[in-house]
Each structure stands twice: as C-alpha cells, then as structure tokens.
Amino acid sequence: MSDAESPQTTESIEPNEQRASPDPDFEPVSVFDDDSTMDLRPGADNCYKCSVCDTTCPVAEVDDDFPGPKFQGPEQWRLKRKDEGEIDDSIMSCSNCMRCDDACPSSVPLSQMHNAARGEYVDEQMDKLSVEYVRNRVLANYRTSAWFASKVPRLANFAMNFGPARWLMEKAMGVTSEREFPAFAAQTFREWWRERGGADASRENARAARERRGEAVDAEKKVAYFHGCYSNYNTPEVAKALVRVFESFGYEIVAPEQRCSGTPMFANGMLADAERAAEVNVSSFADLVERGYDAVASCTSCSMALKQEYPELFDIDGIDEVAENTFEALEYLRIQEDLEGQIAEASVEEQAFAYHAPCHARNQGVDRQAIELFRDLDGVVVEDVGDSCSGISGTYGWKEEKYETSMKIGGDMFEHMHDAAGDVGMTECPTCAMQMEHGTGYEIKHPLQLLEEALC
Ligand code: SF4
Numbered sequence: 001m002s003d004a005e006s007p008q009t010t011e012s013i014e015p016n017e018q019r020a021s022p023d024p025d026f027e028p029v030s031v032f033d034d035d036s037t038m039d040l041r042p043g044a045d046n047c048y049k050c051s052v053c054d055t056t057c058p059v060a061e062v063d064d065d066f067p068g069p070k071f072q073g074p075e076q077w078r079l080k081r082k083d084e085g086e087i088d089d090s091i092m093s094c095s096n097c098m099r100c101d102d103a104c105p106s107s108v109p110l111s112q113m114h115n116a117a118r119g120e121y122v123d124e125q126m127d128k129l130s131v132e133y134v135r136n137r138v139l140a141n142y143r144t145s146a147w148f149a150s151k152v153p154r155l156a157n158f159a160m161n162f163g164p165a166r167w168l169m170e171k172a173m174g175v176t177s178e179r180e181f182p183a184f185a186a187q188t189f190r191e192w193w194r195e196r197g198g199a200d201a202s203r204e205n206a207r208a209a210r211e212r213r214g215e216a217v218d219a220e221k222k223v224a225y226f227h228g229c230y231s232n233y234n235t236p237e238v239a240k241a242l243v244r245v246f247e248s249f250g251y252e253i254v255a256p257e258q259r260c261s262g263t264p265m266f267a268n269g270m271l272a273d274a275e276r277a278a279e280v281n282v283s284s285f286a287d288l289v290e291r292g293y294d295a296v297a298s299c300t301s302c303s304m305a306l307k308q309e310y311p312e313l314f315d316i317d318g319i320d321e322v323a324e325n326t327f328e329a330l331e332y333l334r335i336q337e338d339l340e341g342q343i344a345e346a347s348v349e350e351q352a353f354a355y356h357a358p359c360h361a362r363n364q365g366v367d368r369q370a371i372e373l374f375r376d377l378d379g380v381v382v383e384d385v386g387d388s389c390s391g392i393s394g395t396y397g398w399k400e401e402k403y404e405t406s407m408k409i410g411g412d413m414f415e416h417m418h419d420a421a422g423d424v425g426m427t428e429c430p431t432c433a434m435q436m437e438h439g440t441g442y443e444i445k446h447p448l449q450l451l452e453e454a455l456c
C-alpha cells in the first residue's frame with residue numbers, strides 16, 4: 001500500500017512533505033453561542049428582508065416545505081441569539097449550492113451561516129447512530145471509499161452497480177438506487193503522475209515549452225495543482241489535461257499532498273472532518289504559496305472551498321494566503337496568458353457542446369468563461385444552457401429522500417441541453433457532470449479537455 005494514495009496516511013509528495021496534525025480537540029464553530037469565535041450577528045443585522053435570496057433558491061422553488069435561505073441564515077440566527085430553540089432540521093435540506101450568497105444585495109454571509117448552523121445541528125442534535133448520520137458521513141468522506149475502490153477498480157465498478165447491492169444500499173443506507181455510480185479509473189491521476197516522473201518531468205516539460213515560446217527558460221511559472229478526489233480517482237483525464245495544457249504554457253506543476261477539499265463535508269455538516277482535511281491542504285499549499293507557487297484547481301467546488309469556505313469557517317495558519325492565491329484553472333490562464341489569442345489560431349474537429357455553469361463557478365464570477373473562451377475556436381459551438389442549478393449539489397442528489405427534488409431542480413437544465421445543438425455536455429464540476437449525464441445520457445467533458453485538444 002502506498003502512502004501516496006492512503007486516505008489516512010501521509011503521502012510523499014514533492015516538493016513539500018510537511019504534514020498538518022489534525023487538532024484532536026477541534027470543535028465545530030458554535031455560531032450561536034455568545035462566546036462564539038465567529039460572531040455572525042453583524043451579517044444577520046445587514047439583512048433587510050428583501051427576500052431576493054429566497055427567490056434564487058433552487059430547493060425552495062421545488063420544495064414547499066423548505067423555508068429558504070433567509071430563514072436558514074439571518075432569521076434563524078436571530079432566534080438563536082434570543083435563545084429561542086434549536087436549529088431547525090430543515091437546514092439539512094439546504095444543498096449548499098451557495099446561489100443565495102451570490103444573490104444577496106446586502107452581502108449577508110448566508111452560506112457561512114448555513115454551514116455553521118448545519119455543523120451545529122449535526123454536532124448537537126443529530127443522532128450519531130441514525131442511518132442518516134452514518135449515510136451522510138460515508139458520502140461526505142468520499143475520498144476514503146474511493147481510495148479503497150481504486151485498489152480494485154474493476155471489482156468496485158461491478159459491485160457498486162450490481163442491482164441487489166444497490167437495492168440494499170438504498171434500503172439500508174438511504175443511497176438512491178436511481179443513479180449509476182461513477183466508474184473508478186484503472187489508474188489514478190497520482191499513479192500516472194508518479195509514473196510520468198512527477199514534478200521533475202513537469203519542470204523539464206515546462207522549460208522546453210518556455211524555450212519554444214521564446215520565454216526565459218528560468219521564468220518563474222509555478223503552479224501547485226489541487227486535483228481533488230474526483231479527478232484523481234474517477235476522471236484522471238481531466239487532471240492530465242490540466243497538466244498538459246499548463247505545461248504547454250510553460251508552467252511547471254507540483255501535485256502536493258492533499259485531502260478532499262471538504263465540499264461534501266460542509267454540505268453534510270461534518271465540520272470536524274472538513275477542518276481535518278483543510279489542515280492538511282492549507283499546510284501543503286501555504287508552504288508552496290510562500291515559495292512563489294499559485295494554487296490552481298480544476299473543480300470549481302474545490303476552488304470555492306479553498307477561496308471562500310476555509311477562511312470563513314476555520315482559523316488555520318496560512319489560510320488567508322492560500323485563499324488569496326487560489327484560482328480556478330481557466331480563470332488562471334485567462335488572467336496570466338493570452339488565451340483568447342491562442343484559441344483564435346487553433347482549430348479542432350467539428351463538435352457542439354451544451355455548457356452548464358456550476359453554481360459554485362457563478363459564486364466565483366467564473367461562470368461564463370468557457371462560453372467566452374471557445375467562441376473563437378474554429379469548429380466548435382458551445383451553447384450556454386442557462387443559469388439553473390443542476391440539482392445534484394454533490395452528495396445531495398445521492399440521498400434517497402432528496403433524489404426527486406434533485407431531479408426536479410435539474411429539469412430546466414436537462415430540457416435546455418436537449419434543445420442545444422450536439423449531444424455532448426460541458427461543465428467544470430464533476431457532480432454537475434454526473435447529473436447532466438444522468439438526466440440526458442450525454443457524454444460530459446471538462447473545458448480543459450477541449451483546451452487540450454485545441455492547444456496540445
Ligand atoms: S437577499 Fe440578503 S438582505 Fe435580502 S432577505 Fe436575503 S439575506 Fe436578507
């Protein structure tokens with residue numbers, strides 16, 4: 001067993017081998033106590049009850065029982081300040097899509113409030129022996145299951161989609177049997193990366209590219225790649241595309257030690273698990289940022305976690321520096337390089353894509369990049385399928401009791417995908433990709449894969 005792939009142990013990763021020790025005394029931040037380390041009262045007081053957030057909430061739109069973000073955030077917080085009861089269990093129906101955050105004209109930190117309230121609900125009110133808690137814990141810690149599955153990918157792919165096993169998982173665990181489990185790759189990204197020569201090979205490739213591009217061979221173009229769990233275990237082709245595209249622009253890449261970004265843990269109120277993961281990630285990336293690297297993620301939920309959720313929820317040395325120097329992959333290239341110019345000179349085989357912008361991309365202001373970028377690529381049509389939520393929101397749509405809601409939310413997107421030209425989808429988020437594929441049967445690609453086809 002290689003440490004590099006173990007969900008529990010350290011990996012020997014270039015260039016830093018530092019490891020953070022999870023704090024055994026960690027307690028999720030208590031938002032509602034008077035002595036809270038995170039006082040959200042000013043944020044709640046900023047709410048002037050316009051209800052704009054409620055009108056943008058995809059769950060409230062299809063679920064009449066869900067009271068909406070205004071209640072989940074400022075209203076519930078105010079009630080708690082007056083000591084009027086516990087956290088409402090409807091907080092577990094918020095999918096953490098974060099659209100309300102983006103919509104609020106008064107900058108109320110809604111998702112921070114929701115995350116903190118969900119953490120408190122799970123910590124203090126949820127029965128730890130309940131099927132729901134165990135199911136959510138398993139879903140939130142996808143990396144652990146994926147690590148085991150990646151050791152026997154063929155067997156795992158068969159077993160995870162074997163009818164009787166799926167029936168049992170739904171009945172015993174509440175994991176919907178309506179969806180097909182995504183396949184595990186025969187070789188993980190990290191296995192491929194090591195076999196290819198790791199950071200040393202990347203440095204050589206980057207230097208050769210700089211020479212070709214007429215740049216200084218020793219130019220400081222250094223990127224620390226946050227590939228996340230899904231690109232590592234399920235879609236290594238996305239991670240490989242990032243490596244090849246960035247190297248072709250002269251960036252040398254390192255793939256430091258990393259855990260799950262914490263996105264599924266936030267969504268399930270598992271803040272202690274999320275902080276343990278964040279400790280490792282911040283420790284790894286802060287050291288590199290200090291040495292001149294920028295952090296780049298290919299998944300928009302991962303970049304969202306590092307940029308926004310970590311500094312909102314945790315107090316870890318180096319967390320602000322990591323947040324300030326984290327970028328989504330296309331965002332980074334568009335800032336640093338003349339990507340549009342390069343694309344205008346390239347061409348690929350004729351193809352049409354139905355593009356869905358993930359909610360977490362909208363939240364970072366990077367939602368229309370693929371549309372703008374590929375507009376000038378010869379041979380390609382990329383059509384935006386609108387601003388609706390895909391509805392899966394990570395683990396949300398995998399829960400048996402949330403499946404119907406998830407599919408209702410995704411209805412608009414499926415319809416617009418069918419109306420768009422072509423039968424291939426495109427998105428930056430792996431779970432939106434699952435939902436797109438599930439709702440339409442289309443193959444789904446990441447923009448980096450098209451960029452690789454065009455430029456490499
Ligand atoms: S959008 Fe902002 S200000 Fe308006 S109700 Fe929601 S939280 Fe309050």
Ligand code: SF4
Nearest residue numbers: 057069094095098100
């Ligand atoms: S995060 Fe999404 S689901 Fe949750 S309250 Fe906000 S808009 Fe609704």
